[in-house]
Amino acid sequence: MDRLLLTLGIIFVSLTAGYAFRHAVAAGRIRLSGEAVILARQSLQTTAVFVLIPVSAMLSLWGLPSPDTRLLALPLLGLVAWVWGGALALLFARLLKLDRAQTGSLYCCGTFTNIGAVGSLVCVLFLGESAIALVALYRLCEELFYFSVSFPIARWYSQENDGQRLSFRNLRFDPILKVVLSALLLGIALNLLHVPRPDFCGPLASGFMILATVLFLFAIGLSLKLASLGRYTRQSLAVCLIKFVGVPLLVIGLAKGIGYGNVDNGLPLKVVAVLSAMPVAMTALVPPSLFRLDLDLANACWIFSTLALAAVLPVLIVILPRL
Secondary structure, eight states: HHHHHHHHHHHHHHHHHHHHHHHHHHHTTOOOOOOHHHHHHHHHHIIIIIIHHHHHHHHHHHTSSSSOOOGGGGGHHHHHHHHHHHHHHHHHHTTTOOOHHHHHHHHHHHHOOOOOOIIIIHHHHHHHHHHHHHHHHTTTHHHHHHHIIIIHHHHHOOOOOOSSSOOOOOOOOOOHHHHHHHHHHHHHHHHHHTEEEEEETTHHHHHHHHHHHHHHHHHHHTTTTOOOGGGHHHHHHHHIIIIIIIHHHHHHHHHHHHHHGSSSGGGGHHHHHHHTTTTBBBBGHHHHHTTTHHHHHHHHHHHHHHTTTHHHHHHHHGGGGOO
C-alpha cells in the first residue's frame, strides 16, 4: 500500500504541479514569459531523456547478475505491444464508426504508451532497481518504431491526405535511440568484463529514474490542456480496454511462453506485465497536432487513461506476486 500511494502521489503531484505552475504564469502570479515556460519544459524533458534515464539504465544493467540470453527478446515484446495496441485501436475505430481524423488519433492512443516516465517509475517502486535495465531493453526500439511506423500511419489518416499510398520510408535512428543504445552497450560491457559496481550505484540508478519521472511529468503538466472528457467517453473507454486488457493479455502470454517466469524469480515477467499495462503517452498528442487529426480526442484519451492508473495500479499490486 505504501508503494502504491507513493507511486500515485509522484505521478499526480508532478503533473498537477506543472499544470498549476503554467496557470500561475498565465495569471501573472509568476513573472515568466510564454517562451520561458516552453524553454523550461524542453530543458526538463531533455535532461530526463538524454541524461537521467540513460545513466540510470546503464548503472542498472551493469549490476545485473549474469543476464539471461532470453532477455534479448524484450525489445521484440515491446514491438508486439505497440503493433497490437495500434491494431486494436483501428479495430475499435471501425466498430465506433469514427471518421479518418478520429481514427488516426485513436490509433496514436493505442500504440503510444507511457513506459518512459510512468512505466519506469512503477517498475522501480514496485520491483526495485534491477527492473530499470529490463525497462530499457523493453523500450529499446521505441523511438525507432514510433518515428518510422506510427508517425507515417498517423499522417496517412490526415484529412489532407490526397489518396497517397502509405509509406514507411522515414526510417531514422533518432538521437534518443543512439543515446539509450550507447548507455546499454556500456552497461553490458562493464557487466561482461566483471568490473565491480560501487555500492552507491544501485540507489543512484533508482534515484535518477524517479527524478527523471518527476521532471518529465512536471514538463507534461506545463503543457497539459484539460479537454471535456464527456465528449469522448466511448473512445476513452475503448483505449482503456486496449491498454489495460487487450495488450497485457497478449504480451504477458508471450512472456510466459518465453520462460520469463523462471528468470530471476520472475522479474522479467513482472516488468513486462507492468509495461504492457501502461496508459497513453503524451507523445500520442504530437501526430494529431502535426497532421490535423482530432487533437481533443487524443487529449481526452490521454487524460482518461492516466487517471485510470488509480484503479490499474492496485490491480497490478495484487497480480504481480502471483506471476
